[in-house]
Amino acid sequence: MKPQPTQPDLLYSEEEEALRAAVRDLLADHCDAPSVIARAESDAPHDPAAWKALADGMGLAGLLIPEAQGGQGATHREAAVVLEELGRAVAPVPYLTSAVVATEALLACQDEELLGRLASGRTVGVLAVGLHTAPGAAFPAVRLEAGALHGELTGIADAAAADVLLVPAADGGLYAVEAADATVTPQISLDLTRPLATVTLTGAAGRRIGDAEPAVRRALSAGAGLLASEQLGLADWALTETVRYLKDRKQFNRPVGGFQALKHRLAQLWLEVVNLRAAARGAADALATGHDIDVAVAVAQAYAASVAVRAAEEALQLHGGIGMTWEHPVHLCLKRAKADSIAYGTAGAHREALAELVDLRAP
Structure with missing residues (x-):
């Protein structure tokens, strides 16, 4: 049996x-x-x-x-x-970007x-693949000419903090390039706590460390799976802080959190955060054990983005006027949640991947 x-x-x-x-x-x-x-x-x-x-x-x-x-x-x-x-x-x-994505590539x-x-x-190592790239998707590569690397790669997260860049080349290899040998130009980023940059190589020396396709696929899969845990942290903070604020904030001499309409909104958000926790933990466990990684990661990312963004939006609205100020940290949470919603593939891209994996494609 x-x-x-x-x-x-x-x-x-x-x-x-x-x-x-x-x-x-x-x-x-x-x-x-x-x-x-x-x-x-x-x-x-x-x-x-x-x-x-x-x-x-x-x-x-x-x-x-x-x-x-x-x-x-x-x-x-x-x-x-x-x-x-x-x-x-x-x-x-x-x-x-360094301890997960670049590490998995290495x-x-x-x-x-x-x-x-x-x-x-x-x-600090950074994989020079755009933050928006989903696992399994095609990714740009630079040219290899006379043993030197030439080209431009955009949307590279945390490139400004990198000491080593892991650069895919057109010959199918993944090359380690010292960041000092590249030109890193900041890009305008919605999430200022995880800035993006353009990496330009003009004859940079690189050491081939392996094949790019399997390394990038593994790295992006781990990045997408564990990104769900970051999104869980964002959503959980937003919910916790909003509940705390609504207990303290009073209107008509009673806590705002006691109003039924707000209690219903918070209860619905709590259910979504609980479901996100299960999906994120499932992806982390699958990566740890090696069982059904692709399915678990796709499930987590198909669900995580909408919950994290909604939690941040609810936190901003339910904090009222103070939530709109630059001094309150909720705007950091909202910007990170929005940026994360397209990182390592959108929810739609992961739903399409999941449909293929479980053979439930649209007719």
Whole structure:
């Protein structure tokens, strides 16, 4: 008799809850709302002190890297917990792009030298593929002429913070290029805490580390799956802060949160956030175990964007006038949620992919 597959345990373990508490405490010190808002208004949105604390102090930059290469040897479940907390704080650090996406590309290529550098946190790696690119979609590549790389790639998230760029080339290879050898030009970004840039290469030297297609596919799949946990953190923060505010805000000498119409809106949002938690945890567990990754990631991303955006929009509206001000952090949450809604593929792209995977295509 064929053994039945065991159901995944989507609950948080004690170790994961301890990790959550530690990361939340660290972010309370380094990424409080006024600090993040001030950085978003500056020319240097990335927070090197927060990144150093996460990478050096806690070793989280190497969470997905095996211990043999200097990492922690943890799983995507732990990385998902970290991303939930980073999402709650809208932390301006390149964790998703370096510790997840670039790391997964390097794991696919088995480049131990660069994995060791990223594990230390002292080197930030960025995959030079547009943030909007879905797993499995075609992606631009630069030219390889006489052993040097030439071309322009746009929409590269966190390129300004990168020390090493992982660049796909037209010969099918993935090349490691020192960021100092590239020209990185900032682009106008809706989400100022995860800025985009254009990367221009004019005869840059690169070291081929592997084949681009499987490495990029693996990296974008992990990025999309774990992005759902960041979106969960955003949505959970928006709901929690809105409930807290409506309990304190009074109108006609009674808490605004007691009005039935608002209670119904919050109850519906709570149900959606709970469902998002299940989808995000399912994607993280699938990435950790290797079971049904494509389906779990597509399900999570088909659902996550709309919930995160709606939670942020509800938070802004239900905070009233104060929610419209630049001083309140809800605008950071809304901009990140909107930017995330097209990151690593839109919800529509993931629904189409899911229809193909489960053979439920439209007639």
